[in-house]
Amino acid sequence: MELQVKVAGVMIHLLGNRSFLYSIAWVAILLSCSGCVHLGNRLQPLPLPPGAPDVAVIIDGLAKNEKAMTSFRATGTAVLKIPEMEATQISRESVLHFRYPNSLYVIGRRYGTRIIELTYARDSFLLEFPTRREYCLRLEAEEFNTLTSADVVREMFTPELWSSLSKELLRLSAYDESSQTATLEIWARDPKLRLKRILLVQGAPWVILESQLFNCDGTVISHTIKTAYHEQQGIRYPTQIETTFPGEDAWMRFTMRRVDVNAPVEDIVFEVSTKATLLERRGFQRVDIFTD
Numbered sequence: 001m002e003l004q005v006k007v008a009g010v011m012i013h014l015l016g017n018r019s020f021l022y023s024i025a026w027v028a029i030l031l032s033c034s035g036c037v038h039l040g041n042r043l044q045p046l047p048l049p050p051g052a053p054d055v056a057v058i059i060d061g062l063a064k065n066e067k068a069m070t071s072f073r074a075t076g077t078a079v080l081k082i083p084e085m086e087a088t089q090i091s092r093e094s095v096l097h098f099r100y101p102n103s104l105y106v107i108g109r110r111y112g113t114r115i116i117e118l119t120y121a122r123d124s125f126l127l128e129f130p131t132r133r134e135y136c137l138r139l140e141a142e143e144f145n146t147l148t149s150a151d152v153v154r155e156m157f158t159p160e161l162w163s164s165l166s167k168e169l170l171r172l173s174a175y176d177e178s179s180q181t182a183t184l185e186i187w188a189r190d191p192k193l194r195l196k197r198i199l200l201v202q203g204a205p206w207v208i209l210e211s212q213l214f215n216c217d218g219t220v221i222s223h224t225i226k227t228a229y230h231e232q233q234g235i236r237y238p239t240q241i242e243t244t245f246p247g248e249d250a251w252m253r254f255t256m257r258r259v260d261v262n263a264p265v266e267d268i269v270f271e272v273s274t275k276a277t278l279l280e281r282r283g284f285q286r287v288d289i290f291t292d
Contacts, residue, residue, distance in 0.1 A: 058182060074254075075093070076256035078094045097269050102153045114130045121272050126138075152252075208224075209226060209227070225242050
């Protein structure tokens with residue numbers, strides 16, 4: 001079941017089950033605010049049912065689980081879509097390498113042929129198109145419409161540096177004991193108090209089911225859904241991750257079949273500059289897919 005509600009000019013999709021509670025929390029916030037979300041200098045606690053966890057327990061649980069996974073290697077299916085290139089369905093032969101906190105390498109194949117390679121490392125990224133013998137390179141964080149290129153990987157895998165969050169800027173707005181899910185708000189002062197992110201988490205141990213990142217106007221600029229969690233070496237990880245970037249008209253979805261947690265990943269995998277130099281020597285043409 002899906003219900004659409006328009007609040008402050010924003011169309012909200014209310015879904016069943018846990019997403020319904022998640023969406024209701026967001027609607028309640030939007031109904032009480034306009035423009036940037038300001039509540040003075042202090043967050044007021046909200047009434048919660050008995051048994052609701054402490055915010056610090058949730059944050060510490062997320063940090064512990066995330067830090068335990070220093071890297072992984074996986075095979076699976078990836079779908080990438082950006083305005084500059086048509087939606088690309090990458091076969092089940094795709095390979096993903098990830099290193100904490102924000103380094104990602106994806107090899108995409110179709111019918112056994114490499115059609116795209118994507119490397120994110122720190123604030124740089126490289127897109128390779130082997131069949132076209134072209135590549136797109138950015139050595140610094142690229143400013144897109146609503147976020148940067150470095151934000152893309154962070155939103156999918158490590159949305160926050162948990163240890164740096166101030167407990168005064170965190171608030172639990174909902175808790176459902178039957179499903180062990182909680183809605184957690186992360187606020188920011190820039191300079192006034194505003195809502196930065198809403199997380200739907202489940203525990204314990206605590207993991208992220210949904211994450212929405214907002215800009216100063218209260219508009220969603222990133223929405224991530226994580227499902228099909230598995231456990232390995234005491235670490236819980238999602239095998240399906242889908243992130244939408246509404247302001248960029250872009251989205252990515254990774255479905256991983258086999259994941260090797262904390263498997264060693266060689267440094268060369270994330271060496272963007274070195275890879276670009278090798279492509280140039282091989283006669284690949286550098287293009288800029290982000291220019292009009």
